[in-house]
Amino acid sequence: xxxxxxxxxxxxxxxxxxxxxxxxxxxxxxxxxxxxxxxxxxxxxxxxxxxxxxxxxxxxxxxxxxxxxxxxxxxxxxxxxxxxxxxxxxxxxxxxxxxxxxxxxxxxxxxxxxxxxxxxxxxxxxxxxxxxxxxxxxxxxxxxxxxxxxxxxxxxxxxxxxxxxxxxxxxxxxxxxxxxxxxxxxxxxxxxxxxxxxxxxxxxxxxxxxxxx
Numbered sequence: 296x297x298x299x300x301x302x303x304x305x306x307x308x309x310x311x312x313x314x315x316x317x318x319x320x321x322x323x324x325x326x327x328x329x330x331x332x333x334x335x336x337x338x339x340x341x342x343x344x345x346x347x348x349x350x351x352x353x354x355x356x357x358x359x360x361x362x363x364x365x366x367x368x369x370x371x372x373x374x375x376x377x378x379x380x381x382x383x384x385x386x387x388x389x390x391x392x393x394x395x396x397x398x399x400x401x402x403x404x405x406x407x408x409x410x411x412x413x414x415x416x417x418x419x420x421x422x423x424x425x426x427x428x429x430x431x432x433x434x435x436x437x438x439x440x441x442x443x444x445x446x447x448x449x450x451x452x453x454x455x456x457x458x459x460x461x462x463x464x465x466x467x468x469x470x471x472x473x474x475x476x477x478x479x480x481x482x483x484x485x486x487x488x489x490x491x492x493x494x495x496x497x498x499x500x501x502x503x504x505x506x507x508x
Contacts (some may be wrong), residue, residue, distance in 0.1 A: 322359055330355045341359045361433045365405040366393020367441040369418050370484055374459040378413050381455045382440050385471035406439045414457045424496045473498050501508035
């Protein structure tokens with residue numbers, strides 16, 4: 296049994312996964328074609344179903360695709376290594392070491408790099424733990440369980456501080472992102488149940504507060 300088959304065999308879904316139609320989000324601003332410099336316009340290309348930026352000169356189609364965020368859940372005994380962010384968004388709040396993939400690296404390599412950059416921590420990847428779709432901001436998160444190789448970690452350039460924290464020590468009201476909060480909740484729940492399972496889901500936007508007049 297290969298790794299993918301093993302993950303599928305152990306991934307007992309908590310709820311059925313439902314296919315959704317893609318949410319049309321506003322395209323980032325683009326004025327000129329990066330291939331020839333001519334003006335671009337938003338149109339649905341022949342054979343496509345979604346609006347794209349298309350060059351009015353060379354007819355290059357500029358595709359905007361979701362960004363992949365990769366990171367680690369660094370473990371040491373019964374605690375997890377968290378970073379307090381030194382950058383926006385969510386300055387000063389706590390998160391797992393994670394960030395955007397770079398070209399030319401695998402998801403696991405990206406997770407290792409981000410952990411080293413944000414926490415100066417060296418880890419061993421144990422396996423993929425969670426995959427979350429965040430369609431309203433065009434991102435996909437992949438988070439790996441990882442074992443800290445030593446305690447020689449410290450805050451990187453994008454972190455104010457790093458700490459090893461147990462479940463009761465985590466400042467749950469100061470977690471930076473819904474994805475990280477859900478991952479940590481699943482992680483500690485799996486620990487109590489004695490089995491770490493693979494998790495997949497979708498993070499929806501927070502409902503807007505009703506306005507008062």
